[in-house]
Amino acid sequence: MGNITVELGGRSYPIIIRDGMxxxxxxRMHRLGLRGRAAVVTNALVGGLYGKTVMGSLKDAGFDAxxxxxxxxxxxxxxxxxxxVYDGLxxxxxxxxxxxxxxxxxxxGDIAGFAAATYLRGTPYIQVPTTLLAQVDSSVGGKTGVNHPMGKNLIGAFHQPRAVFTDPAVLKTLDERxxxxxxxxxxxxxxxLDEALFAFMEAxxxxxxxxxxPLSMAIERxxxxxxGVVSVDEREGGLRAILNFGHTFGHAIENIAGYGALVHGEAVAxxxxMAAExxxxxxxxxxxxxxxxxxxxAALGLPVHPPDIAPGAFMAALRMDKKVSSGVIRFILPTSIGKVVIREVDERDIKLAIRKSLRDSAR
Ligand SMILES: NC(=O)c1ccc[n+]([C@@H]2O[C@H](COP(=O)([O-])OP(=O)(O)OC[C@H]3O[C@@H](n4cnc5c(N)ncnc54)[C@H](O)[C@@H]3O)[C@@H](O)[C@H]2O)c1
Structure with a gap:
């Protein structure tokens, strides 16, 4: 399986994907030149499954973890x-x-990355993603942060990891949802960006x-x-925005439904x-x-219709998105599979699309 590099000059870093790593x-951290004290940030579930292995590996490599x-x-x-996290550090x-x-x-990943971005004005951190979403997306690219009661990811910082170590074997314990x-x-x-990947997923x-x-192939791709996108546009000045396809409507749905009612990937689906419609x-x-x-x-078992949300509340949530500037809502819109454009869309057209999606979901 593959080695990939995020190319950012002196802050470049590898993504290593290996079963059983x-x-x-x-x-591996030692080989990156890291030494001394270390902190493993996790939760009880993941820590219970993999904490011992990771802590043992750090200790064996000489870290005081x-x-x-x-x-x-x-x-x-x-x-x-x-x-x-600060208290522990x-x-x-x-x-x-x-x-x-x-x-x-x-x-x-987002919490630990943000703590690393801000503790002592920035310490190195390593991503060891254990969900499929984290392995294909959130562990790469250096976006870190947390939610505010008024919206998702409103507080954060760009801080690139020193490496991403991805072990697809840990997905065996992840629940199907x-x-x-x-x-x-x-x-x-x-x-x-990749019609062939889309066709691979269809097949x-x-x-x-x-x-x-096939899962490892999808992770690597x-x-x-x-x-590639982050290497060209680290701070979302242009191209990186296309990674938000599905997220403008998705974040609004998450905000209204309440964090946790739908998992992030379901809201994105x-x-x-909705963006395609x-x-x-x-x-x-x-x-x-x-x-x-x-x-x-739908074939991958994901929801495709929005929950029952009043169109007015939907619009209000869209306006709260942190990517809305001067009241203009920009969408990433597919023009075909593998190609998208970024467009400012009139509120009237957005409302029509929301109403249509809600009608389709009620059918
Ligand atoms: N920083 C970014 O670029 C970026 C990109 C996309 C999403 N995100 C963020 O990622 C978050 C969603 O992440 P997620 O979907 O991984 O959810 P999550 O981190 O909540 O994990 C989902 C559940 O799976 C459990 N779990 C994790 N690994 C496991 C394993 N191997 N075996 C068994 N259980 C395991 C977790 O404990 C949790 O209960 C959102 O907050 C979203 O905003 C960030």
Whole structure:
């Protein structure tokens, strides 16, 4: 399996994807030049499954490692959790060169990454993603942060990891709903940049979760796409925005439904279907492409219709999105599978698309 590099000059870093690599994390960190104290940030579930292996590997490689255990769930992705990490880092007398290891899904990765970005004005950190979503998406690219009661990911910082160590074998313990949610991000990569990946997912939809090999291929392909985009546009000045396909509607749905009611990938799946319909209604995309997106999401067991939300509340939530500037809402809209455009869309057209999606879901 592959080695991929996110190319950012002196801050470039590898994404290493290898089945069964968890016990080699300590020596790999040592080879990166990291030494001394380290902190593994995780939650009780993931820590219970893999904490011992990772802690043992760090200790064997000479690290003085401490484990910091956070509560599990998107509802705990907040500043209080970051405070808990700071407390652990201070108590362990972590220094500016001491690495933080994020062992968990996107929630742990985002919190631990943000703590690493801000503790002592920035310490190194390593991503060890354990959900499919984190392996294909959140562990790569250096976006870190937490939610605010008024919106998702409103507090954060760009801080690139020193390495991403991805072991697909840990997905064996992940429940199926979470696997499906991660697959939503793989669909996203297919729609925005890679028709072949999309077709691969269509061809393998029935068996993708049953065997390591097609899943690993999807992880590697997804990471290559994300690494390529981030290498060109680290801070989302342009191209990187296309990675938000499905997320504008998706975040609004998450905000209204309440964090945790739908998992992130499910909200993104609905968001992608809605964005594709919006694109069709604006005459930018053939109906067949929208149909393929919906069919693939459904074949992977993902929801494709929004929950029952009043259109006014939906619009209000869209306006709250942190990517809305001067009241203008921009969408990533597919023009075909593998191609998207970024468009400012009139509120009237958005409302029409929301109403249509709600009508379709009521059918
Ligand atoms: N930083 C980014 O670029 C970026 C990109 C996409 C999403 N995100 C963020 O990622 C978060 C969602 O991440 P997620 O979907 O990984 O959810 P998550 O981190 O909440 O993990 C889902 C559940 O799976 C459990 N789990 C994790 N690994 C496991 C394993 N191997 N075996 C068994 N259980 C396991 C977790 O404890 C949790 O209960 C959201 O907060 C989202 O905003 C960030």
């Amino acid at each position: 968890l016990p080699s994390i300590g020596p 401490v484990r910091i255990t956070l509560p599990d769930g998107e509802e705990y992705k907040n500043v209080e959790a970051v405070g808990m 201070v108590a362990h007398r972590m220094e500016r060169t001491s690495p933080v290891v994020a062992l968990g899904g996107g929630v742990i 979470q696997l499906r949610a991660g697959a939503a991000e793989v669909i996203k990569y297919g729609v925005i 393998n939809a029935g068996r993708i979760f049953a065997s390591v090999s 997804s990471c290559r796409i994300k690494a 609905i968001g992608m279907c 919006l694109s069709v209604s604006l005459g930018l995309c053939a109906p067949d492409a929208a149909r393929r997106i919906r069919s693939l999401a």
